[in-house]
Amino acid sequence: MSTQPARPLETRPEPARGGVAILGKxxxxxxxxxxxxxxTIDGEVEGTVELQEHRLTVGPTGKVVATIKAREIVVLGTVxxxxxxxxxxxxxxxxxxxxxxxxxxxxxxxxxYFKGSIDIVRAEAPKPAAVxxxxxxxxxxxxxxxxxxxxAASAGDIKR
Amino acid sequence: xxxxDFAGASQSTVSFVTNYxxxxxxxxxxxxxxRVFGSAPDGANDAGFLENQTNPxxxxxxxxxxLSFDDGSFxxxxxxxxxxxxxSPLLQTVVAKLHRMLRPGAxxxxxxxxxxxxxxxxxxxxxxxxxxxxxxxxxxxxxPAQIFNNRNLEKLFQDFQSVKFFLTRDRLRExxxxx
Numbered sequence: 001m002s003t004q005p006a007r008p009l010e011t012r013p014e015p016a017r018g019g020v021a022i023l024g025k026x027x028x029x030x031x032x033x034x035x036x037x038x039x040t041i042d043g044e045v046e047g048t049v050e051l052q053e054h055r056l057t058v059g060p061t062g063k064v065v066a067t068i069k070a071r072e073i074v075v076l077g078t079v080x081x082x083x084x085x086x087x088x089x090x091x092x093x094x095x096x097x098x099x100x101x102x103x104x105x106x107x108x109x110x111x112x113y114f115k116g117s118i119d120i121v122r123a124e125a126p127k128p129a130a131v132x133x134x135x136x137x138x139x140x141x142x143x144x145x146x147x148x149x150x151x152a153a154s155a156g157d158i159k160r
Numbered sequence: 161x162x163x164x165d166f167a168g169a170s171q172s173t174v175s176f177v178t179n180y181x182x183x184x185x186x187x188x189x190x191x192x193x194x195r196v197f198g199s200a201p202d203g204a205n206d207a208g209f210l211e212n213q214t215n216p217x218x219x220x221x222x223x224x225x226x227l228s229f230d231d232g233s234f235x236x237x238x239x240x241x242x243x244x245x246x247x248s249p250l251l252q253t254v255v256a257k258l259h260r261m262l263r264p265g266a267x268x269x270x271x272x273x274x275x276x277x278x279x280x281x282x283x284x285x286x287x288x289x290x291x292x293x294x295x296x297x298x299x300x301x302x303x304p305a306q307i308f309n310n311r312n313l314e315k316l317f318q319d320f321q322s323v324k325f326f327l328t329r330d331r332l333r334e335x336x337x338x339x
Contacts, residue, residue, distance in 0.1 A: 113188070117162075117185040118178060118184045120179075
């Protein structure tokens with residue numbers, strides 16, 4: 001049962017170049033995968049996988065024993081290792097994931113097996129562009145009991 | 161805060177806990193019990209399942225698989241009904257380990273079946289739906305290692321700071337234990 005309100009499907013503009021690299025069922029790879037395109041693993045991988053701006057899919061036959069960093073990960077097979085995604089991880093039914101996850105969003109289907117910790121990392125709000133420092137303007141003295149907005153903001157900062 | 165959940169990962173519990181900004185550690189404790197000591201579906205194979213819980217090598221494997229956490233790792237533990245399927249002395253060892261894994265002031269939530277007349281009790285996958293609702297998804301029936309009354313439970317959690325009991329409508333005793 002979802003606790004999220006229904007919303008229309010998001011559409012993401014596809015990158016102008018680059019497709020999906022597929023590691024087939026019979027491929028066994030030990031080492032580091034670093035990529036600038038989406039990757040699907042249907043074979044076995046041991047080591048590290050880094051696709052910072054792209055999506056990793058571990059297919060139903062895929063077995064990955066690795067530290068993974070990617071923009072988005074979809075697991076239908078088996079993953080053992082720590083996972084970090086900037087946007088989302090989906091653990092589909094029949095999938096097995098053992099490891100610690102840091103992600104902005106997570107989807108776990110019924111039937112999936114997961115053992116590990118989940119840290120939801122909220123996306124940081126974009127910082128406003130830096131404004132060149134101007135000469136300080138004279139401020140009116142705030143009356144007692146009604147702090148100025150600036151004073152209130154700094155009080156809040158101190159609290160945090 | 162860091163929360164330990166023995167019910168296995170579910171979308172609703174993950175969303176509920178992480179929406180508060182807490183870190184969730186999830187594992188299916190009963191599944192790990194079955195994996196190490198032999199499964200006991202429908203209560204049919206319970207003799208072996210409970211007998212295996214006295215095997216030191218299997219007990220060591222179980223702790224390595226399901227409870228390999230540092231002392232003071234968690235601020236809360238949701239153990240649901242899993243402790244009912246542990247026989248002594250494994251039960252006492254697991255509770256002592258939980259005591260060490262929890263930080264002082266942490267809470268542990270557990271459920272125990274209250275009906276002494278029935279041989280096999282229903283087991284569930286527990287999911288936190290919202291602040292007021294726990295969804296119980298039926299899994300199977302199995303024989304508990306023992307039925308607990310308030311006195312048993314006080315003795316079981318004697319090293320904890322306090323034990324509170326709440327009797328629910330579903331023949332379940334809710335127990336909140338403070339470390």
